[in-house]
Amino acid sequence: MLTFDDKSVLRNCTLFRALDPRDLDQVLSHSAVLTLSRNQQLFAQGDPATQLFVVIAGQIKLSRLAPNGDEAVVQVFGAGDSFAEAAMFMGGRYPVTASAISPSRLVGIASARLKAHVLERPEIAFAMMASMAQHLHGLVAQIEQMKLLTTRQRVIRFLIDQSGRGDGAASFELPHDKSLIANRLGMTPETFSRMLAQLADHGVAATGSRIRVGDVGRLAKLLGDC
Amino acid sequence: MLTFDDKSVLRNCTLFRALDPRDLDQVLSHSAVLTLSRNQQLFAQGDPATQLFVVIAGQIKLSRLAPNGDEAVVQVFGAGDSFAEAAMFMGGRYPVTASAISPSRLVGIASARLKAHVLERPEIAFAMMASMAQHLHGLVAQIEQMKLLTTRQRVIRFLIDQSGRGDGAASFELPHDKSLIANRLGMTPETFSRMLAQLADHGVAATGSRIRVGDVGRLAKLLGDC
DNA sequence: CGGTTATTTGACGGGTATCAAACACCGTGG
């Protein structure tokens, strides 16, 4: 059942922000709330796609699995993010596997129901398309990164992104396990660890999952040099 | 001006296939036809995004440019494909650069106009979302490739894809310059050339842009081995 | 506290990028 806090997240999430409360209630009237423990799978690549999801709390990772067991993390979503909007148009199969990387709470919305709503209220379609556009942009950025940045540059860029600032000092927690971050950045955990160690010479101190950057601007300059 | 042949392409393209002819005419009533010569740019990364496009003939590449001039090709579209649907929801800026890699003909459709149509006919929104979903899937597949396949595997997979078959012999033309293909696959032209040369031992003969594969199934098996 | 999982560190080898030069291809103009 949706709590009051749940609704507050949903009212402000990217996908539903533009909807008026009445429409939102309509959409949510038959939604299911799900709770996942760490590492629990939500759906697997190839499963029939019947719902899209909005994260209320926790973190969900979308990944693809190779026959040999290797995993490629495609995206990670947190509170307020929605995913699998595309699924309802992809011939009914999820193209990725989704699992929780921390205890999570989310709502699942039946695609069929949502389709019906779109026909009545096209504004919902705009919200979905905006959300999909954002995902597209994220994937494009990722491809760009992998194609024209070295591992060191990707790590630097990741740190700058996480710092949320353009210059000065910063301190923050890594959003999840280092090995998962390494995967997201397209490198091995070993390499990620080494890069982090190297950056100590440039004002980056890592103690556990806490990162302290002396000067973000200096990192940005380092990015340019190569 | 739209010729009869142009319309025939548009009627069958992924984006408009589901539309009834009357709606299509409506949508196209204020569209612009564009002709681009090889290497001519359609729009640049950062330009205000006012239109989406459908390719009638030729090929368009979407790429991102690094400050140092390096280029990352993100996708290549041919006749019947549409692109930049997402732009109308991305704050008004194209996130990539688009240019023709062969003489091309395309229609540009004003996003504002299309938005208005969606409000009247939500079915159009479904078509757009389906198209965006396909793009999403393509990008996910690309990320997966780069993350868990070696250069050789990517070349093999590319050849299998191009062959359009699952087994037996095949012969086909490469869709464009080898250096562009190399970029798409995330490797240098030199490496691509060498990989192709290596594959001669496995029934792949390349003479110019014509590829002859002795047995596609054998290639698929090779993919699995590593 | 013990056992499991993450992370670090080291040594090593191979796969790719890089640089450089030779070569093929193609449309142009003489």
Place this chain on the structure above:
DNA sequence: CCACGGTGTTTGATACCCGTCAAATAACCG
């Protein structure tokens, strides 16, 4: 028809980044 410049492709030699394997250490959790 051939010479010619430009572009694209191939081939070779070299360097080095990064993945792999292995072991030690640290962090985590019941």
